[in-house]
Amino acid sequence: MVGPWPAAPYTFRALRKTFGSMWLRCDSCRRFAPLRLPPGYLDRDYRTVSFSCSVCGGVAEHTVTHPHTETGMDDYREDVREQPERHPKAHARILGADRQPGRASEFVPPADRHKFGRR
Numbered sequence: 001m002v003g004p005w006p007a008a009p010y011t012f013r014a015l016r017k018t019f020g021s022m023w024l025r026c027d028s029c030r031r032f033a034p035l036r037l038p039p040g041y042l043d044r045d046y047r048t049v050s051f052s053c054s055v056c057g058g059v060a061e062h063t064v065t066h067p068h069t070e071t072g073m074d075d076y077r078e079d080v081r082e083q084p085e086r087h088p089k090a091h092a093r094i095l096g097a098d099r100q101p102g103r104a105s106e107f108v109p110p111a112d113r114h115k116f117g118r119r
């Protein structure tokens with residue numbers, strides 16, 4: 001018997017239900033790590049969450065495929081640290097200390113702009 005779909009659209013919960021494991025990947029460092037979400041993140045819209053690399057502070061790509069199954073990524077090393085610290089550069093970005101006009105980090109999806117009074 002099939003029950004109702006247990007997850008709202010565009011949530012990490014829906015992705016996990018569809019694809020199973022997820023990873024974060026840094027293409028600069030050529031590293032990856034299993035995605036471990038903080039409490040409460042399973043029901044967040046994955047399109048509005050960004051990730052950063054704990055080593056270089058750059059963008060970490062969220063992916064539903066293991067990098068070793070992708071062409072040209074078999075040299076990516078897995079980060080096995082249990083609790084990696086956020087990179088200071090990424091921390092400053094989150095706090096807005098590096099804020100400049102027109103940055104992609106300030107992008108608000110069109111559907112959410114009314115919440116912030118933006119156009």
Ligand SMILES: [Zn+2]
Pocket residue numbers: 026027028029030053054055056057058
């Ligand atoms: Zn990196």
